[in-house]
Amino acid sequence: MNYRHSYHAGNFADVLKHVLQCVALEYLQQKDKPFWLLDTHAGIGMYDLQGEQAQKTGEATDGIARLLARDDLPPAIQRYVEWVKQVNSPEQLRWYPGSPWFSAQHLRPQDSLTLCEMHPQDSGALAENVRSEFPAAKQIKVLEQTNGYGALKALLPPPQKRGMVLIDPPFEQRDEFEQVVRALTDGVRRWATGIYAVWYPIKDPLTIGDFHQKVKRIAGVEKVFAVDLLIRTATDRSKLNGCGMLFINPPFGLTEQIHDIMDYLTPLLAQDRGAEYQSIWL
Numbered sequence: 001m002n003y004r005h006s007y008h009a010g011n012f013a014d015v016l017k018h019v020l021q022c023v024a025l026e027y028l029q030q031k032d033k034p035f036w037l038l039d040t041h042a043g044i045g046m047y048d049l050q051g052e053q054a055q056k057t058g059e060a061t062d063g064i065a066r067l068l069a070r071d072d073l074p075p076a077i078q079r080y081v082e083w084v085k086q087v088n089s090p091e092q093l094r095w096y097p098g099s100p101w102f103s104a105q106h107l108r109p110q111d112s113l114t115l116c117e118m119h120p121q122d123s124g125a126l127a128e129n130v131r132s133e134f135p136a137a138k139q140i141k142v143l144e145q146t147n148g149y150g151a152l153k154a155l156l157p158p159p160q161k162r163g164m165v166l167i168d169p170p171f172e173q174r175d176e177f178e179q180v181v182r183a184l185t186d187g188v189r190r191w192a193t194g195i196y197a198v199w200y201p202i203k204d205p206l207t208i209g210d211f212h213q214k215v216k217r218i219a220g221v222e223k224v225f226a227v228d229l230l231i232r233t234a235t236d237r238s239k240l241n242g243c244g245m246l247f248i249n250p251p252f253g254l255t256e257q258i259h260d261i262m263d264y265l266t267p268l269l270a271q272d273r274g275a276e277y278q279s280i281w282l
């Protein structure tokens with residue numbers, strides 16, 4: 001396990017993922033009934049953009065930093081940016097929150113959140129960050145050094161019956177897309193009505209259709225929605241040219257707002273004139 005998210009925190013991929021994560025969480029909050037969230041690949045929860053690893057790549061410069069100075073953000077993106085501002089001083093962008101933090105901020109007393117992180121050091125850091133940021137939140141559980149795919153099998157279906165599973169792997173392994181399809185197959189068999197949100201990298205855009213189709217063919221899966229963002233022309237297919245988010249049982253508010261969000265984000269995060277997005281029902 002070589003991947004450390006601290007090299008990439010706050011980059012364009014985090015922006016897309018966390019904007020859509022927040023929109024989905026807002027949807028879950030619309031009903032009083034409790035919801036449960038499972039984050040299978042949680043990371044450490046809070047990232048120091050002045051730290052050595054983040055400074056080495058500077059990726060947040062072409063991600064969250066491009067949004068902070070804007071005064072014309074669509075409401076859904078504005079709310080996400082406000083969460084980021086909340087952990088920073090007005091003068092300096094230093095901290096970038098991860099998916100556990102965005103989830104935790106949307107919990108009401110009746111809701112709960114389970115976080116899995118497998119990396120020994122990062123899972124310790126996650127547990128420590130949760131303890132210090134959310135000391136009173138008894139409903140947040142950190143499963144340290146735990147394989148998120150295994151937890152997904154073990155914990156579904158949740159008693160709450162409403163909620164979302166976020167799957168955000170590092171894609172270090174060649175068969176990670178297959179692992180995700182297997183996890184979704186297991187998940188949907190156990191909990192067909194849950195929302196599943198998967199982040200994935202796009203190097204060669206032509207290979208993504210295959211992944212989409214495999215998800216669509218999973219038994220019991222009916223509603224699948226995917227948003228793919230390319231930040232540049234994919235001339236060099238060894239590079240991260242974009243990323244996507246796929247939703248099984250997408251929240252209504254997300255599909256409804258997607259064009260407002262992506263029409264704004266795509267040119268803002270663009271690195272050349274080949275930037276584009278597509279949002280599709282599969």
Ligand SMILES: C[S@@+](CC[C@H](N)C(=O)[O-])C[C@H]1O[C@@H](n2cnc3c(N)ncnc32)[C@H](O)[C@@H]1O
Nearest residue numbers: 005041042043098099117118119147148168170
């Ligand atoms: C892309 S990062 C997660 C970022 C986080 N979701 C966020 O948005 O802030 C992927 C994380 O998954 C962890 N990881 C890798 N394989 C795992 C597995 N099988 N189960 C749980 N965590 C895993 C890595 O150590 C890494 O911290």
